[in-house]
Amino acid sequence: xxxxxxxxxxxxxxxxxxxxxxxxxxxxxxxxxxxxxxxxxxxxxxxxxxxxxxxxxxxxxxxxxxxxxxxxxxxxxxxxxxxxxxxxxxxxxxxxxxxxxxxxxxxxxxxxxxxxxxxxxxxxxxxxxxxxxxxxxxxxxxxxxxxxxxxxxxxxxxxxxxxxxxxxxxxxxxxxxxxxxxxxxxxxxxxxxxxxxxxxxxxxxxxxxxxxxxxxxxxxxxxxxxxxxxxxxxxxxxxxxxxxxxxxxxxxxxxxxxxxxxxxxxxxxxxxxxxxxxxxxxxxxxxxxxx
Numbered sequence: 001x002x003x004x005x006x007x008x009x010x011x012x013x014x015x016x017x018x019x020x021x022x023x024x025x026x027x028x029x030x031x032x033x034x035x036x037x038x039x040x041x042x043x044x045x046x047x048x049x050x051x052x053x054x055x056x057x058x059x060x061x062x063x064x065x066x067x068x069x070x071x072x073x074x075x076x077x078x079x080x081x082x083x084x085x086x087x088x089x090x091x092x093x094x095x096x097x098x099x100x101x102x103x104x105x106x107x108x109x110x111x112x113x114x115x116x117x118x119x120x121x122x123x124x125x126x127x128x129x130x131x132x133x134x135x136x137x138x139x140x141x142x143x144x145x146x147x148x149x150x151x152x153x154x155x156x157x158x159x160x161x162x163x164x165x166x167x168x169x170x171x172x173x174x175x176x177x178x179x180x181x182x183x184x185x186x187x188x189x190x191x192x193x194x195x196x197x198x199x200x201x202x203x204x205x206x207x208x209x210x211x212x213x214x215x216x217x218x219x220x221x222x223x224x225x226x227x228x229x230x231x232x233x234x235x236x237x238x239x240x241x242x243x244x245x246x247x248x249x250x251x252x253x254x255x256x257x258x259x260x261x262x263x264x265x266x267x268x269x270x271x272x273x274x275x276x277x278x279x280x281x282x283x284x285x286x287x288x289x290x291x
Contacts, residue, residue, distance in 0.1 A: 001036060009035075009048045016053055022065060029054075029071035037078055042087065051079055055094045058103070066108050073103075073114035080117075082124035092161045097122065097169050104174035109183035116178060116186065119171055120193030122164035127202060129163035130156035153197050153205050166197065172213035179218040184227040191222070191230065195237050207241050216241060220251050223258035228270075231262065235273040242280045252281045 015028040032050055035041050045051075057064055057072040064072075079091050100115045133150045151158035151167055158165035166172060171193075178190035194215050197206035210216055222234045238255070242248040255277070262274040 006044045013048045026071045033075040080121040101171045109186040113186040113189045116189035123196040126163045130154035176215045
């Protein structure tokens with residue numbers, strides 16, 4: 001990496017912008033994706049104009065080959081990390097978030113994976129960026145309408161560009177749809193993005209939004225996934241979500257047998273979490289012979 005400096009980055013962007021060879025452009029974009037994610041390197045990449053090129057490709061995705069779209073959406077992930085909210089804001093101000101949400105409805109599994117990763121990274125910042133609702137006393141409030149209501153998840157005022165909120169971006173149902181993808185990578189990235197809505201104190205409100213979008217039912221189905229990673233993530237999430245009487249009652253019948261199966265064949269850690277969920281569902285004593 002000691003040989004990679006601003007001149008090298010400029011050359012990569014020149015290849016992307018001018019080469020008639022699609023594979024050359026894709027290779028250059030993927031190099032940019034994989035360069036170290038440190039402030040100096042990111043600054044060089046920004047100064048070379050890479051973000052503008054990536055946004056242009058994605059905004060005109062219907063005119064580009066899938067392989068170019070995949071490389072651009074993969075490169076965008078380095079600009080949406082939650083540890084750099086100023087950079088996230090720069091990306092969001094381009095208006096790309098609604099474009100990304102729309103792109104979840106079509107395209108390749110790899111492209112959906114990268115888009116879900118970016119949306120998830122944006123969403124990690126939403127709670128801290130949501131603006132508190134101002135509640136002013138007004139004698140004429142009943143005459144002029146109700147005050148602004150907060151976000152269904154983050155309580156405060158959210159917008160797509162200021163707090164990168166998945167709810168405001170109408171991203172819930174498109175992400176839930178990706179949970180049906182046979183590609184484990186796309187499915188996992190979408191799950192990760194959705195689960196940012198139930199972090200910490202957001203659990204109850206986030207669960208309600210996930211339920212409204214059909215996510216919890218899909219998560220129960222993923223308990224039977226061949227992917228152990230997906231099973232593990234779903235188990236941890238459902239153990240928290242099913243502490244609520246509303247959801248444990250609704251999903252008790254559909255979740256019971258997959259959970260019992262995990263207690264028989266899963267790893268020791270998975271068996272323990274599955275047992276906790278069965279206890280939440282009040283069926284542990286009914287299946288005591290399995291533990």
